[in-house]
Amino acid sequence: MTKRTKRSPRSSSVTTTRAATARVPKVASAPLRPKPAANRAEKSAERRAAIVEAAMEEFIARGFAATRLDDVAKRAGVAKGTIYLHFTDKESMFEELIRTAIVPLIGNITMAPPGGSVRETIERFAATFIQEVVSTRRGDIIRLIVAEGPRFPAIADFYFREVVSRGLAGITALIQLGVASGEIRQKELARFPQLLVAPAIVAVIWQSLFARHAPLDAIEMFKVHLDLIFGERRTT
Amino acid sequence: MTKRTKRSPRSSSVTTTRAATARVPKVASAPLRPKPAANRAEKSAERRAAIVEAAMEEFIARGFAATRLDDVAKRAGVAKGTIYLHFTDKESMFEELIRTAIVPLIGNITMAPPGGSVRETIERFAATFIQEVVSTRRGDIIRLIVAEGPRFPAIADFYFREVVSRGLAGITALIQLGVASGEIRQKELARFPQLLVAPAIVAVIWQSLFARHAPLDAIEMFKVHLDLIFGERRTT
Amino acid sequence: MTKRTKRSPRSSSVTTTRAATARVPKVASAPLRPKPAANRAEKSAERRAAIVEAAMEEFIARGFAATRLDDVAKRAGVAKGTIYLHFTDKESMFEELIRTAIVPLIGNITMAPPGGSVRETIERFAATFIQEVVSTRRGDIIRLIVAEGPRFPAIADFYFREVVSRGLAGITALIQLGVASGEIRQKELARFPQLLVAPAIVAVIWQSLFARHAPLDAIEMFKVHLDLIFGERRTT
Amino acid sequence: MTKRTKRSPRSSSVTTTRAATARVPKVASAPLRPKPAANRAEKSAERRAAIVEAAMEEFIARGFAATRLDDVAKRAGVAKGTIYLHFTDKESMFEELIRTAIVPLIGNITMAPPGGSVRETIERFAATFIQEVVSTRRGDIIRLIVAEGPRFPAIADFYFREVVSRGLAGITALIQLGVASGEIRQKELARFPQLLVAPAIVAVIWQSLFARHAPLDAIEMFKVHLDLIFGERRTT
């Protein structure tokens, strides 16, 4: 993107739609049919999923510019040309990948069931987030966005719009709930919902950069963080 | 190799004038001219500085892999080959840049004068950090480290050793001081000094990714953060 | 990397015709067409052969260091990148070329049919060698080995192992045969089989360096040489 | 040479002259004056000799194209620019070097004192040649000429004119002398004086390519060779 002079029409909306419909849950799909008897569409979808999976791994491991489509194809078990049957080019592939990657995240986030106290809700959400994101490959996606965001404004924009602003809105609501119920003393916290998630972000970064030097217990850290906000906790 | 065409005479249209202006004794010449006419060593140092500066800009803007040394040279106003007089190759240039970039950061961190309460000390340090790092180009260096760290383990290692572990050690000491003096109620905080700096990290990331969508008052956010740790502040 | 401008459509002006001509079952297609239309594997082999041929010419004409792969590609009628589909890099290409170049030589050498006297056998071999090597491009390969050997020890090693030591062993055997049969009086010759081939080597060198100043009748020279060894010959 | 488009006037005659007058016998010059008190001209001559010496080593080790003037300068202990005070460019430096390198060889060759039988004369000459050339760095110069000759026709021409044709003429005369005196039975040998020196050439090549695999006693080999020509020798 940075330097590309003329970009052929990429129709990001179309591409995104395609991604949404094509994306087949990798593990769940297998049992549906006996392996060999997959039809055209299914096979194509499988191939696409393999490419997406492989590309994700490579992009995470090397970043956008250093990733070779050759490697992606090899890892996905398809020919290089096949990638171009599913994606316009490397750049749009990357953008689409990042976009589709966060779909499940949003699902989990908004799915947070509302029962119990505000602290419990947040704790539950945090536990999920840490287990699903910080400790997994998805954390690397966040790092990837941090890494490539400046060069892919479209991604930063999309991410801000679809994830960050929504997520922070939800957190703000929770904080206000907590303030109203007296669980949270610091009213000002609602002005900076980022403060609530900051330890999670730091945990994500820590895992990919420094985990091997000094492992970090993200859950425990987050609990201490919540103690700062809600006051000393009683149990573990 | 054998193919090179003869080099055409460079800019100096009148070669004969050389004899007139040149021939100044090396060492004695320095005092003769005031500022603009630097000697060889100085000029070389200037060039190197220009390369470092230009490379920093390019690396920050594009990341390691997507940065072209051609562009670095152009931006620095030197020839491509000149870069190789100062750095072995692109990779070691990058590593050296990252390393030298944090030297001033360390300076500022360790320079923190010890007067006043723990909160005041931290507040002072945070203000400096935010002004000097979050709001400047140096914040991008942190983002760059986050972005390229996994591909440059040497950098992550160096950074952990020289900056992170030292910084966290200092912060831990401060926290323990605060706990001892009663300023900080949460003893557990000392186990996770990352919590103290998390908002600063988040601010850095926010600035480079989302600032244009929603500006963030990092200083104010940090104050609210400190209120969580030290209890409600009195003044603004 | 990110900078690439979109590739303009290559030579094939009418892309639509592709659908008509394509879609032929891979394996079955071969017999359909006679000679000019080679299949993929054949075409690749042809290309490789063209590269080998072109590279040989260039290496012989310029030596290793001064040869440009650009020229090799141009001469072979392929794109620069195509070379790298067949060879790892310039150096290994050179080494492989030299290695494969001598295979036919070895074939000819060992193929020497055993009939007649020792002198006749040697004469026959020498005639073959001179016709096939000294007077052809292959002689230049020998000169190339002499030229580049010191910088490519692997080549010198290989050549010594596969060609020189074997060839000299064979010659030694022949000499001993001749000594035993009384054809050769000088028993000591078996200690220096190099003496037998020395004129051929000198002829090779002479051809590439001095032929245009003074042509050399290698065959006649070799006959005189054999007269020294076997005694005066009867006919011319 | 091969590709160079425009060559600035190199005035090879002038250059050669310069070389002839500038060339100071390296070892003999030192005792003439106490080391530190060398004057301008002497210093310059010393520098030039150092460059010639260093260049020779490098050219022999790497060939023309692969030799870097940087390395030559370093080895000679001068600055890179200094080379250009003595030589027009790399190419003319190479040509001049090759030319001046054989001057002492010619000296030794023509200096051969005429006493004794033809065999003795040749034996004496061969011994000198093997000791002075085959076993020394000068043999590599011959190999260098073989290696680079085709790319430097001027060198091949010069060498043929100044060394080869003269040398062969001398050898032819010797052979005719031997034939006349009855020492040599093979009259035809005079038609191919190359046969006489072939073993020496082969020895030179063998030394640089295969000596480490199988050492070759060049003197002994040459004696056997002479036995072929003159008949069995009596003593060693």
Next chain:
DNA sequence: TATGAATGAGTTTTCATTCAT
């Protein structure tokens, strides 16, 4: 004269993209 930093054309190598099969 000597120096060596600077230059930039030239060379090797890579890799996104195309297209005949």
Next chain:
DNA sequence: AATGAATGAAAACTCATTCAT
């Protein structure tokens, strides 16, 4: 639809040559 050989623009790196000091 899938393949993967072929392409060639672009990028890293080299090094002969220049020239200010």
